[in-house]
Every structure is written in structure tokens, then in C-alpha cells.
Amino acid sequence: GQQVMQIPQYQHVQEGEDFTTYCNSSTTLSNIQWYKQRPGGHPVFLIQLVKSGEVKKQKRLTFQFGEAKKNSSLHITATQTTDVGTYFCADYGGSQGNLIFGKGTKLSVKP
Amino acid sequence: DGGITQSPKYLFRKEGQNVTLSCEQNLNHDAMYWYRQDPGQGLRLIYYSQIVNDFQKGDIAEGYSVSREKKESFPLTVTSAQKNPTAFYLCASSIGGPPGYEQYFGPGTRLTVT
Numbered sequence: 001g002q003q004v005m006q007i008p009q010y011q012h013v014q015e016g017e018d019f020t021t022y023c024n025s026s027t028t029l030s031n032i033q034w035y036k037q038r039p040g041g042h043p044v045f046l047i048q049l050v051k052s053g054e055v056k057k058q059k060r061l062t063f064q065f066g067e068a069k070k071n072s073s074l075h076i077t078a079t080q081t082t083d084v085g086t087y088f089c090a091d092y093g094g095s096q097g098n099l100i101f102g103k104g105t106k107l108s109v110k111p
Numbered sequence: 112d113g114g115i116t117q118s119p120k121y122l123f124r125k126e127g128q129n130v131t132l133s134c135e136q137n138l139n140h141d142a143m144y145w146y147r148q149d150p151g152q153g154l155r156l157i158y159y160s161q162i163v164n165d166f167q168k169g170d171i172a173e174g175y176s177v178s179r180e181k182k183e184s185f186p187l188t189v190t191s192a193q194k195n196p197t198a199f200y201l202c203a204s205s206i207g208g209p210p211g212y213e214q215y216f217g218p219g220t221r222l223t224v225t
Contacts, residue, residue, distance in 0.1 A: 031210055041218070045214065045215070098169065
């Protein structure tokens, strides 16, 4: 079945540094969604990308969908301690059209 | 205050016992989902339901059962046949069934089986 690979698994940054997580697939991705899960919490929807080459911004967060729709990225500019958590990408490409989640990138931010 | 509630937050059971996890939503969403999350892993789909009285198996349905008798409720039973039941269980809902809608998650139930 389809797999969504996410790298890196962990990222430790100093507050103010930038952070990027990547989501890759060997097959064409359908609709990419990004979620954030704070420590001890539940995933919260951030954004959905649908079109090839799409770029969306939310304040310090920039989301991109690759031209070939085989990868996506989330970039955070000037991280803050409130950015701590695990970021998941997910694709609506399952055999029954359901969401397939990557394993996530756990971000820690040192003040 | 709309949302998804899951109870209890923590649940402890002995091996060999069935246990039912509750999930209720007041968002008037048609679709509901159950995921399992293990440490360092993404979310894996157990079951989902797009409409009352109908549900489909996800990737890891073995050892689990569900019902959808009401739109707002989607309980999950972890049976004694589930070999590794200790995990964090998340319920979610969306306006419509897949694909394309954002999913809203409940706070989760952390199940420990010893």
C-alpha cells in the first residue's frame, strides 16, 4: 500500500532558528494535510494542499506541495517555544480514500 | 461548545478482558474514525464510518470492533483478540467521508493492558 515517509524523525533547534520537515512518497500524492500534535495532546489540523506546486502561508509557517505531487514540506521561520510538538503530514491516498499518516517529525525548541 | 469527547482519558485493563472506548461528537459530522498511535509512530486507521449503521475496516482492524447506531457516537471495543492493545486511541470526525475533509480529533484515551 501507499506509504508516506516523513523526515527527519526528530529535530532540535535553538529558539529563533528555522525548521523544515519533509514528506515524501514514491507514488503521486492526492491531497496533503498537515497536523500538529502538542506533547500529550491530540492532532490539530493546520492546512490542506491540493494543487501541484501550491504554496500556502500561515504567519511563520510555509507549506509547499511539490510540482510532481510526490513531496511536501512545512517550514517554520524563527521558531518559538510554542512551536514544540510533532508535525504530521497525511495524504488522502489510502486504498479506500482514507488518510495515510507519516510518522511525524518531533520538534523541540531550546529557549 | 462543539467538539469531540472521548472517555475515559486513561484506562487500565487486565489481559483477556474486552474494553469499550467512548467517542461522542456534537459537530453534526457524518464521518467518524478511530486511530491508534504508538510511540514514535504515525496514526494508523482502525475503523471508519461515513454514515450511521455503516462502517469499514481500516489498516489494522483485527481485534477491534465498532458500531455506529447514532450519528454522534462511534464506540470502539478492543477485544481480547487484539495482541498488543496498549496504545493511545484517537477518535476523529469530519464533515463528510474521505477524501478531502479536515479531521477533528478528540483528546484521546490512553489504554494500558497488563
